[in-house]
Amino acid sequence: MTRVLLLFILGAAILMGCAQDDSPATSVPAATPETPSEATPEPGAAVAGGTVAPTATAEPTATLTPTPLPPKDLVVCLGGEPASLYLYGDNSVEPAAVRHALYESPYTSLSYGYQPLALEKLPNLADGDARLEAVEVNPGDFVIDAGGELTTLVKGVEVIDAEGQRLLYDSGVIRMAQLSADFTFQPLVWSDGTPVTAEDSVFSFRVARSPGTPRVDNKFTMTAAYEATGERTVRWTGRPGYLDPAYMTNVWTPLPSHQLAEFAPEELPGLEEAARAPLSYGAFVVDEWTAGESIRLVPNPHYYRAAEGLPHLTSLTFRFLSDGETSLPAGYEECHILTSDLLWFDALPAVAEAAAAGGLVEYTTTAGIVEQIIFGVDPAAAEQSWFQDARVRRAVTHCTDRQTLVDELTYGRGAVLDTFVPADHALHPDDAAQWAYDPAAGNALLDEAGLLDTDGDGIRNGLTASAPFTVTLGTVDNPLRQQIAERVSADLAACGIEATPALVEAGALFAPGPQGVVFGRKFDMAAFAWISSIAPICDLYVTANIPGPVADGFIGWEGINVSGWSDEAYDAACGAALSLLPGQPGYEESHQAALRIFAQELPAMPLFARLRLAATTPDVVNFRLDPTQPSELWNPHELDLNVAGS
Template sequence: MKPLVWSDGTPVTAGDSVFSFELAADPQTPIPKKPIEQTASYKETGELTLEWKGIPGNLDPNYFANIWTPYPRHYWSQYSAGDLLEAEEAKRMPLSHGPFVVEEWLDGDHLTLVKNENYYLSDQELPRVDRIRFLFTPTSGQMSAQLLSGECDIGTHDGLTIRESSLLLDAERNGLLRTYFQAGPVFEHIDFGINPIDEFKTTRPDWFEDPRVRQAIVMCTDRQRMVEELLFDKAEVMDAYIPSLHPLIPDDLTVWPYDVEAANILLDAAGFLDADGDGIREDQTGGTPFKVTLLGAKGNELSEEVAGIFQENMAECGIEIELSYLLPDKYFADGPEGLLFGRQFDLAAFSWLMSIEPNCALYLSSQIPDPSNNWNGNYNNVTGFRNSEFDTACEAALEALPGTSEFEENHQEALRIWSEQMPIIPLFMHLKVAATRPEVENFIVDPTQDSELWNLYNIDKISED
């Protein structure tokens, strides 16, 4: 641990991290207990050193991250874990070992932080500003107005959306603001209902079992148009479940470009032809027109615009798309009642949160939600995709430690197989949108950080004098 100091002048110790672990383990603390359950022991071995041991048989690839953020034992030990949930010293006015400490908090209006005089980098004249005021702004439109008026200096992605981008870019062209676009950890996609539950499977032909059909539909989807029209050409088209710049993307990943002619040839080869010339292909076994439903969450404007473009694209390939939107609580409900996680759909549009490690587990056969796992919401392979070679590579990657050849080789092999099979249509990464006044310095949007204020200690403002 670094030699930190609490804002009251008391040194931060390894014992404070152990105290944090003890609070996390307390039954009164309402947080997930899995990290605790996988810990055999967690103890201080010196003033600033710690030792973590996992339970026997548990392989944790991220073992090095099993460090609990220090909490001030000397300040909080008078309270039980339950009392701390409501204690002013924890909930409203906590001690800090960071660059700032809370000075004032007015519910629904603002939060004021002031420089922590005991910050460990204070000898480097950090933080660069003495006071920061956070305004609680109810709408993105109001935040944009506050930026333009100079009432606010920084607007972050949790308050701004892609919808404000046109206004922000206009303001930047006029020298009023600086705008920032950064790919976030969320990616949009459309899932194929490859293997739905039996009750749904019998209601329609097996449209998506043949990988050629899935490949053709990917090629028929103009994902670049979606990025250009809906995301101001600031996002990246996805070719897999990780972005193209990820270090584990294999050089020989199969990429399916937008190519309507090639897509139609592939659909012909798969046996779905337009025999009656009405512009819609048919299943040659029973003559059923290739008409399928795309499900989505009601109220998601971006997703609805994506669906509109997709519907147009599919018409060029002889596939008719009906759009159906459900309220989020119904759409994302556990199976068997929920249509998405109950595997009762043709196509389904939604987004996933990515992690640094490729989440190949989303497509494992063992992760298909069904009665055998009680439709548990932790089983996320809603496509019903099954591929034994993919399972072997993915499971080996998940069991390997990061940095090993087994980790890299098996993740890459899983990606190669997945990109040939295409159980989903990967669309694009969502954008984080932020803006600052021109006089703000050292504001850096980092894709690996959840917040744009990760380097708050280094952000400065040029004086107008």
């Protein structure tokens, strides 16, 4: 099982109306051979029979010149300058923001789901453009084992067969499930006028998996085949045993093979045409890069949606500023959009003040990082734990004023969690158990569990008659976690629990077991964050993932269920969820069952989801900060400015 990482993403056509002269035209008789023409006398000249009346001078036809629309030059301010725009080069948030405008993403990941963008649709099992089939696997073939790791099929490897049963492989041919999916790209066109083809995506896949590519794309290791099946269609096939709930995203952003295929993958990061001025099939193309200052983009004349009047902007400029940590960055007045990588969340009061004055619009959303306090339910080095009894874990949660904690640390923008996904998650169960701040209820649960203050010193006893309920609350030494630890410690004192904050250097706290505090299961309580994803990571708490020595029946010290908590019903629900794919019967129900059990049993006390902050000027249109879309610049083709006269 791969360890989950800890932490602490032109112009519309103008219809012109011209005024027309609606008076009837005057007909002048033409000269004919029978009637010789005579010179036309000047008005007022004497002629036979009288004087020619003066002729009125015709009014000139009015021609209206349309008033040109004012330019829409939008400025996005980033927290730094990209080192490169190469697709497999600099992977920080700043170049990713620019690349959204150059390479329209095949899909988006909005609101805990996926949506097609540069693809015509996302494949799914119901439509038949994704398939889960039983295939024969031979000795020596690459497979995904029962723990989710890539391996070769040899004797002693545990796999899950096509019927979903665990199998310790011995010999011969076996059948395993294999997933595949078909993708069709929109009619994209490179900025030099060359159509984007399926081969461009396959070329990108080959580059991604090359040892010469600096940025490793782990998706290719789980890929058995990626091939073009038509002019704009590709097919992804996974390794046998790989049940990827995000299979509909296993498609590679095209690179221009007609331009770059002659170069070796290791040459591409240094090429001007790959790193500084790449061809684009997105809404914009690089116009100018001023080192240390800005990158200016202009509309791609070959953008496939140009007939729809997209993009709306005349230009899109990315300026590089330095973040202000607790204040607005210097030079922010020149920006229409301040991205979340530029604004520390501690700058929220300054942003709110500017918003109240009408200069900015504040945007906040969850950031995919969940803060919690893990209970040492079954520590590796202790015979007993204060937290083996679920009543004690619930009591601690009742005794902690999490709402005040959230209000203080998120300036009132956050929300208390009841499980390991935020409440706005698509799979969050509405009926998950909640343990509101209620010290009286917490004290009652502690009494019920037999943890009493027998000597009147204000600290409960219980594991033995003389053992005081004294624990340590370990966390990394940073201001956020220190505030959490101090607040929780003060709250628990009112319930007769002495929780002493222990600030530990991150390298020691998160070192691999058995030496590390967290992964060695050497803690009473530990405050840290897990990453939250679109598919709930329920295997964070399954019994099979408890770290410990293999000789004692554990998975090994790479396990991630550091609480040591074990629950058969939870294991069954999570196992069912992980064996299914989105759209299959039982997928949602199994995930929600696991989330309910977690909320009821509390192997960890959920606190809040971290937030990210962005801001725009009031004239910016179609800006959207989303909890699961990594970058807020995901829709540059839709961004617009309300400009006077437009």
